[in-house]
Amino acid sequence: MAGGPLAPTGVAKERAEQYQGRVTLYVIIACIVAAVGGSIFGYDIGISGGVASMDGFLREFFHSVYIHKQHAHENNYCKYDNQGLAAFTSSLYFAGLVASLMASPITRKYGRRASIICGGISFLVGATLNASAVNMAMLLLGRIMLGVGIGFGNQAVPLYLSEMAPTHLRGALNMMFQVATTFGIFTANMVNYGTQKLEPWGWRLSLGLAAIPAFLMTVGGFLLPETPNSLIERGSKERGKKVLVKIRGTDKVDAEFQDMIDASELANAIKHPFRNILERRNRPQLVMAICMPAFQILTGINSILFYAPVLFQSMGFGGNASLYSSALTGAVLAGSTFISIATVDRLGRRALLISGGIQMIICQVIVAIILGLKFGDNQELSKGYSILLVTVICLFVLAFGWSWGPLGWTVPSEIFALETRSAGQSITVAVNLLFTFIIAQCFLAMLCHFKFGIFLFFAGWITVMTIFVYVFLPETKGVPIEEMIFLWRKHWFWKRIVPEIPEADKNNTV
Numbered sequence: 001m002a003g004g005p006l007a008p009t010g011v012a013k014e015r016a017e018q019y020q021g022r023v024t025l026y027v028i029i030a031c032i033v034a035a036v037g038g039s040i041f042g043y044d045i046g047i048s049g050g051v052a053s054m055d056g057f058l059r060e061f062f063h064s065v066y067i068h069k070q071h072a073h074e075n076n077y078c079k080y081d082n083q084g085l086a087a088f089t090s091s092l093y094f095a096g097l098v099a100s101l102m103a104s105p106i107t108r109k110y111g112r113r114a115s116i117i118c119g120g121i122s123f124l125v126g127a128t129l130n131a132s133a134v135n136m137a138m139l140l141l142g143r144i145m146l147g148v149g150i151g152f153g154n155q156a157v158p159l160y161l162s163e164m165a166p167t168h169l170r171g172a173l174n175m176m177f178q179v180a181t182t183f184g185i186f187t188a189n190m191v192n193y194g195t196q197k198l199e200p201w202g203w204r205l206s207l208g209l210a211a212i213p214a215f216l217m218t219v220g221g222f223l224l225p226e227t228p229n230s231l232i233e234r235g236s237k238e239r240g241k242k243v244l245v246k247i248r249g250t251d252k253v254d255a256e257f258q259d260m261i262d263a264s265e266l267a268n269a270i271k272h273p274f275r276n277i278l279e280r281r282n283r284p285q286l287v288m289a290i291c292m293p294a295f296q297i298l299t300g301i302n303s304i305l306f307y308a309p310v311l312f313q314s315m316g317f318g319g320n321a322s323l324y325s326s327a328l329t330g331a332v333l334a335g336s337t338f339i340s341i342a343t344v345d346r347l348g349r350r351a352l353l354i355s356g357g358i359q360m361i362i363c364q365v366i367v368a369i370i371l372g373l374k375f376g377d378n379q380e381l382s383k384g385y386s387i388l389l390v391t392v393i394c395l396f397v398l399a400f401g402w403s404w405g406p407l408g409w410t411v412p413s414e415i416f417a418l419e420t421r422s423a424g425q426s427i428t429v430a431v432n433l434l435f436t437f438i439i440a441q442c443f444l445a446m447l448c449h450f451k452f453g454i455f456l457f458f459a460g461w462i463t464v465m466t467i468f469v470y471v472f473l474p475e476t477k478g479v480p481i482e483e484m485i486f487l488w489r490k491h492w493f494w495k496r497i498v499p500e501i502p503e504a505d506k507n508n509t510v
Contacts, residue, residue, distance in 0.1 A: 024249040033220040035176035037157035039213040040123050041150050042184025047206050048089045050192025056200030090440035095147025097433040103155040104426035111230045113221050115156035120218030123149025131208025154429045158413035163227035167480045171344035178406035179337050186330035193327050233264040259482040263418035273423035284494040289412050289424050293432035295465035296408030300458030301400045332394045336401025348477040349407055356403020357466030363396035364459035371452035415484050
């Protein structure tokens with residue numbers, strides 16, 4: 001019976017060599033429009049830290065932090081250690097975690113576009129509430145609505161990109177999400193750099209401008225075509241084939257279309273995808289759906305991006321210098337993603353993840369050494385060491401931008417069979433937002449207590465994840481999304497866990 005321990009996952013016959021088609025302008029435009037959903041995620045990551053360091057915002061909502069900030073004798077590492085301030089940043093990600101799980105059945109039952117639209121509308125409401133907030137309740141409600149928008153958007157957009165993209169360019173097109181995210185971060189940093197001079201209301205403009213990518217995402221959701229995988233899964237085979245022909249630019253799509261039909265027949269037999277994903281045969285995908293997003297956050301990148309202005313001010317940079325430095329890191333992150341786009345489908349996922357991990361470890365250790373030796377409770381870094389510190393942090397961000405940044409989303413979105421794809425992406429997003437929430441809530445306190453050791457903490461985790469990739473992640477480059485199951489059956493470790501398809505099932509599914 002489908003869904004039982006011996007049921008096949010995905011298609012049962014490899015047809016990848018029969019796939020035909022080219023990259024069409026239609027699919028590129030669709031992917032670019034969909035990827036705008038990533039910009040709302042990036043904009044919030046970039047905007048939060050800058051707003052949290054603005055005097056006008058602190059005076060209105062976190063007056064005690066504002067008072068502490070003015071005290072020159074304050075412990076440099078503890079200037080901003082306030083759980084209420086941390087909750088302003090982290091509340092969004094907890095709401096996103098819950099919303100991502102709610103988004104799974106909507107994405108599966110009503111399509112990827114429906115979740116993209118829901119995400120855009122929620123984010124639009126949240127941005128409006130935040131910009132007009134007059135009390136803490138209004139501010140946090142706005143953050144929660146932003147979180148709902150991010151939960152839906154992050155659940156649907158990577159799936160949409162993976163399903164629309166042709167196999168040989170899936171990695172590059174899927175990274176449109178990360179490009180949009182990094183562009184959102186950079187834009188937010190530049191907005192903060194301008195609005196911090198507009199006292200006392202500049203923070204309202206920073207938060208309110210989030211409505212622009214939210215509006216684009218909502219309109220884009222109405223204009224985009226649905227993915228052929230989703231249409232076929234929901235019974236619209238003819239419409240699905242028409243979309244497939246259009247996005248591949250050829251009528252010769254029979255092999256890919258048959259793979260989608262095989263996958264959809266099994267997907268429709270699975271009534272409880274979250275229960276199904278826990279079965280032994282789905283164990284490799286489940287492990288990756290949990291580990292990849294968790295590791296992405298444990299690189300420490302969000303700590304730098306959330307709190308870059310706060311972090312640089314804690315290290316002795318002036319207000320303008322700190323925002324300028326964080327804008328620089330945002331620009332480096334945006335640019336580095338294009339390195340990944342250019343190389344991911346030639347060098348593969350593993351090479352980028354491992355090389356990026358090694359560079360990030362080295363950078364984190366160097367930052368810890370500089371701060372440990374040259375930066376104390378009441379000291380400021382010299383100009384030379386400040387420049388060196390920003391340079392090393394930029395090298396860290398550069399390595400993240402070509403490795404764990406985009407691939408932390410790309411790999412989980414491309415490895416699941418259709419019947420568990422929506423549930424799997426929900427788990428990926430939920431884990432990402434859970435760890436984002438934890439780090440956002442704890443980072444200021446960790447910085448206060450660990451001091452420079454916080455960077456060694458993250459370096460240790462990057463070492464673990466680099467080893468994990470080397471040992472457990474097979475190369476997914478060039479493998480059709482509906483044929484990923486064959487990859488796990490050939491892997492030295494996972495083949496012990498993923499069963500071969502029983503002969504009876506083979507006869508029924510070929």
